[in-house]
Amino acid sequence: MLELKDRFGRKHDYLRISVTDRCNLRCLYCMPEEGVEFTESENVLRYDEIVEVVETGASLGITKLRITGGEPLIRPNLDGLIARLSSIPGITDIALTTNGIFLAKQAKALKEAGLNRVNISLDTLDAARFRFIARRGELKRVLEGIEAAADAGFDPIKLNCVLLKGVNEDEIAQFLKLAYERPLHVRFIEYMPIGHADENWRNHYLPLSRVLEIAEQEGYELSRREQVRGNGPSDDWQMAGAVGSFGLIHPISDHFCSNCNRLRLTADGNLKPCLYWMDELNVKNALGDRDAMKELFFKAMDIKPENHEMAAKLADNALSHVPTERRMSQIGG
């Protein structure tokens, strides 16, 4: 059986697929409020094309997928794509990352189509602050989406909370309480300096050691737990007596590259070996030619760097490669 192994011996079995770079929100850590240029619709990979890329990846040992974006639920008939992907031999796990706004309507159909897991982004529990961070949309819709996902039988449900200094760090205790009381896994995520995030990032980056400090102050008895089902680099914790749990994703203060198992496919058809760097390979050129596409997967392994070096940026140190110009909404997180 062929497999995807990079120069550092890391086996790759996980593909994150951005199905669109468009979004109904404008989260301040991800996109500017106005003036975002999107990929022309005719240049976005069609579902048939995504299926072809995944079939090729699956023949090389890709078993796990995550559908992301932009906002994946704005793409019509996403359940149809999930159904097709879930029937590809070798694909055993399909997850979705969504902002949750359109989830209430689609949760049941997505589950029936074969979606295994869902992550919902939620950075605040306060309606006015939601509007400040996401600049559009309503918190209420996201909360309804979380309920609908639970009713549809998704388990675990993970909440992605990007912590921002001076914006939502005062809600850490409330998020911990939520994980204590409800069967939810809250994933606190460090703000990453992707694309043009520079100035904002320097002002709002918060190391996640803060979460453990607050958990102790709040009196929770903590123990490390086995990773909650998933494929990510999360450092997971249990609070004694809690129904849910929480995890820390700290790409900057404690980078997770040594276990990296992932490749990314952008909405405009580029395979990205690493989230942070500019290098990418255009798979559109290889559509219709399985061998050529396999070669691109292998090439992605050959050029994948050892680390992302986001921490070097914090210290203003020189970088070994050129960072991507893409925004997180174009890469998919």
Ligand code: SAM
């Ligand atoms: N629109 C969907 C959503 O928000 O869940 C999926 C795409 S979004 C780019 C995927 C994840 O990346 C979200 O959980 C979001 O919070 C996170 N994200 C976006 N920009 C980020 C940044 N600069 N640093 C850390 N996480 C970021």
Ligand code: SF4
């Ligand atoms: Fe949209 Fe997700 Fe980016 Fe927010 S984080 S702007 S919801 S793509």
